[in-house]
Every structure is written in C-alpha cells, then in structure tokens.
Amino acid sequence: xxxxxxxxxxxxxxARSMFHARSYADVGIQEICESASVQKGSFYHxxxxxxxxxxxxxxxxxxxxxxGFIAEAFDENLPPLVRLEYVIDAAYYWQNAAKxxxxxxxxxxFGNLALEISTRDEVxxxxxxxxxDQARDKFRTALEEAAASGAIAPLDAEATATAMLxxxxxxxxxxxxxxxxxxxxxxxxxxxxxxxxxxx
Amino acid sequence: xxxxxxxxxxxxxxARSMFHARSYADVGIQEICESASVQKGSFYHxxxxxxxxxxxxxxxxxxxxxxGFIAEAFDENLPPLVRLEYVIDAAYYWQNAAKxxxxxxxxxxFGNLALEISTRDEVxxxxxxxxxDQARDKFRTALEEAAASGAIAPLDAEATATAMLxxxxxxxxxxxxxxxxxxxxxxxxxxxxxxxxxxx
Numbered sequence: 401x402x403x404x405x406x407x408x409x410x411x412x413x414x415a416r417s418m419f420h421a422r423s424y425a426d427v428g429i430q431e432i433c434e435s436a437s438v439q440k441g442s443f444y445h446x447x448x449x450x451x452x453x454x455x456x457x458x459x460x461x462x463x464x465x466x467x468g469f470i471a472e473a474f475d476e477n478l479p480p481l482v483r484l485e486y487v488i489d490a491a492y493y494w495q496n497a498a499k500x501x502x503x504x505x506x507x508x509x510f511g512n513l514a515l516e517i518s519t520r521d522e523v524x525x526x527x528x529x530x531x532x533d534q535a536r537d538k539f540r541t542a543l544e545e546a547a548a549s550g551a552i553a554p555l556d557a558e559a560t561a562t563a564m565l566x567x568x569x570x571x572x573x574x575x576x577x578x579x580x581x582x583x584x585x586x587x588x589x590x591x592x593x594x595x596x597x598x599x600x
Numbered sequence: 601x602x603x604x605x606x607x608x609x610x611x612x613x614x615a616r617s618m619f620h621a622r623s624y625a626d627v628g629i630q631e632i633c634e635s636a637s638v639q640k641g642s643f644y645h646x647x648x649x650x651x652x653x654x655x656x657x658x659x660x661x662x663x664x665x666x667x668g669f670i671a672e673a674f675d676e677n678l679p680p681l682v683r684l685e686y687v688i689d690a691a692y693y694w695q696n697a698a699k700x701x702x703x704x705x706x707x708x709x710f711g712n713l714a715l716e717i718s719t720r721d722e723v724x725x726x727x728x729x730x731x732x733d734q735a736r737d738k739f740r741t742a743l744e745e746a747a748a749s750g751a752i753a754p755l756d757a758e759a760t761a762t763a764m765l766x767x768x769x770x771x772x773x774x775x776x777x778x779x780x781x782x783x784x785x786x787x788x789x790x791x792x793x794x795x796x797x798x799x800x
Contacts, residue, residue: 422719423717425625502719504718506719507715511773514773514776514777515715515716516716517623518776518777518779519621519704519706520622520626520704529777529778562787563767563771563790566767566770566773567770569774570766570768570769570771571763573714573766573769573770574762574769576714576715576718577714579718579725587766590763593793594790594794595793
C-alpha cells in the first residue's frame with residue numbers, strides 16, 4: 401500500500417466508523433481528518449466534499465457487507481431456511497459486538513443513512529437502494545430454493561424477500577432505539593413467519 | 601391564543617415540519633426562526649436549545665399521533681384484525697399525501713429521529729422508546745382481543761405486537777429509501793402473517 405492509498409483508506413475507515421456511531425450530518429471533515437491523521441489538503445485531494453466521501457463509504461461498506469456479513473449469513477451451502485436464521489444471528493452478533501465496544505448499538509449504517517438523507521440526496525438514495533436490492537436478492541434466492549425443494553409452500557418470493565428485508569431493518573431500528581441487541585434475538589426468528597402469497 | 605403561545609406554536613410547527621422533511625442535524629435554529637417568523641430572542645425564550653425544541657417536537661408529534669393516526673387506525677370499534685389493515689392504510693395515505701406535497705416521502709418522524717440520535721442522546725432515546733411502546737400496546741390489545749375471540753390462535757401478544765411495530769417501521773424505511781409509498785401498500789398487509797408463539 402502506498403502512503404497515498406493508505407491515507408485514503410484511513411479517511412474512509414474513520415468516516416465509516418464515525419458516521420455509523422453518530423450520523424452523517426453530525427460528523428465534520430476536520431474531526432475525520434484528525435481521526436485519520438491526515439491534513440485537510442490531503443482529504444480534499446481524495447474527496448472533493450463530505451458527500452463524495454459518504455458515497456465512497458457506502459460503496460466501501462457495501463463491498464464488505466456483501467463479502468462478509470451477507471455472504472456468510474446467506475451461505476449457499478446451507479439449507480435455505482437455515483440462512484434466514486443465520487442472518488438474524490449474524491445481525492445480533494454484529495450489533496452486540498459493536499455495543500460492547502462503544503456502549504451504544506449503532507444499528508445498520510445503510511438504514512441509518514437511508515432515513516437521514518433519502519429526502520435530500522438522490523444519488524445517495526439510489527446507492528442505498530442498490531445495497532438493499534442486493535440483500536433482498538439473497539432473501540429471494542433462499543425463498544425460491546425453499547419453495548422449489550418443497551420446504552415451504554409456493555409464495556411471492558420477490559415480495560416476501562422485500563418484506564423480510566424490511567422486517568430485519570425494522571427490528572434493528574427498534575433494537576437501536578432500545579439500545580438492546582437482545583431485541584434482535586427475540587423478534588428476529590419471526591422473519592420466517594412472513595409470507596406474501598402469489599397473486600392469483 | 602396569546603401572541604406568546606402563538607410564537608411557540610409556530611416554532612414547534614416549523615421545526616416539526618423541517619425535522620421531518622430533512623433531519624434533526626440538518627436544520628438550524630436561524631432557519632426555524634425565519635420559517636416561524638420569530639426573532640432568535642423569542643426562540644430562546646421558549647427553548648434554551650435546539651435539543652429542547654426537539655424534545656418538545658417529539659412530545660407534540662406523539663400527542664397528535666396518539667390522538668390522530670393511532671387512535672383512528674386502532675379504533676376499538678373495529679374488529680381487531682381490521683385495525684391492522686387500517687394502520688397500514690393510514691400509513692400509506694399519510695406518506696402518500698406528504699409525498700404529494702413535497703415530492704419526497706418523509707417516513708416516520710420517530711423512526712427517523714431514533715436512527716439519527718439514539719446513540720447520542722439518552723433523553724431523546726427514552727422519549728422515542730415511550731412513543732414506540734404506546735404504539736406497541738395498541739398492536740398488543742388488538743392481538744389479545746383477536747386471540748380472546750378465537751379469530752387467531754393464542755400467541756405471544758407482546759412479542760408479536762413488537763414485531764409488528766418493527767415491521768411497520770421497516771416497511772416505511774424501505775418505502776422512504778425508494779421514495780415510493782406504494783411499497784407500504786404492497787408489503788404492509790403481510791404484517792398479519794407475523795407470529796411469535798407463546799413459550800412452552
């Protein structure tokens with residue numbers, strides 16, 4: 401890693417952590433630079449604005465999420481309905497570990513940013529939608545496989561997958577509001593009861 | 601209404617609308633004063649800080665919500681399961697009307713604030729929790745009545761009610777991210793499929 405990419409990486413990591421722990425608007429460029437140990441000039445070399453940084457943070461986190469959290473939870477070697485249990489467990493362990501470090505449950509960075517900026521930034525909103533669509537597709541594949549194998553009755557896999565993603569985000573929202581990751585363990589498994597029937 | 605209460609009311613209404621349309625952090629005291637047509641001195645007479653204003657906005661909105669949206673949707677003259685349909689319809693019409701005015705679906709003010717400030721303000725977090733608990737209790741009463749009448753099999757009414765509230769918030773979150781109130785109509789009715797069984 402060159403010193404230049406190293407600075408960019410440190411800015412991204414600092415911003416991601418601070419946006420997640422607090423909010424997009426609450427974090428200033430100056431404190432990101434301090435946390436990343438870079439000069440402001442260096443910051444603007446990589447990111448013309450805080451918004452450009454936020455777009456890069458979403459991409460960076462989405463990549464890690466797709467290859468980490470989502471890939472592990474939706475492991476295609478697992479039976480499809482077991483994947484739904486894994487995604488709840490993964491959400492719990494992730495939030496619980498984050499709370500252990502900071503004392504506060506940070507929630508889902510994508511959900512946080514979606515509610516904070518969706519009315520004000522169409523480009524960020526589109527990026528967040530794309531992240532949610534990727535997660536929805538994992539749910540849909542699991543449901544399609546479960547229906548094909550006869551593990552569940554046929555259903556509207558696309559709509560039910562979207563409902564499951566909405567439920568996961570809603571459970572994390574309530575758990576964050578209570579600052580209690582146990583809410584995820586208690587409510588999460590009911591994700592498997594959600595069903596939207598195929599239109600006749 | 602005295603001129604004094606009128607100023608306070610205008611500040612509250614302006615702040616509520618602006619926090620809802622954008623975010624808590626994004627809105628400044630100066631622009632709230634301008635929108636409410638009050639001087640800054642008058643603002644600080646009523647609210648020592650923006651945070652005090654936000655606490656008053658949550659209370660004000662919670663009161664309206666309890667006596668408007670929630671009271672209508674959870675009308676106790678309606679059969680309990682019909683109330684669940686009404687709450688989805690009410691959420692849809694509310695968000696759709698807001699989008700018609702502003703071009704953007706604002707989502708749920710409580711959910712928005714919960715994700716924006718829960719890691720940073722314990723007092724606001726507690727207030728938002730209390731609002732969510734009130735709504736959860738309406739779901740619980742509907743479920744208890746439905747179970748008592750035999751309309752649904754016995755279930756963990758408290759946990760299922762919490763799951764339903766989480767789902768409602770999650771559906772509104774996804775709909776806001778898509779800027780599409782139709783998402784509420786499409787996914788919402790599946791709220792009735794959520795079930796958490798009583799512990800044996």
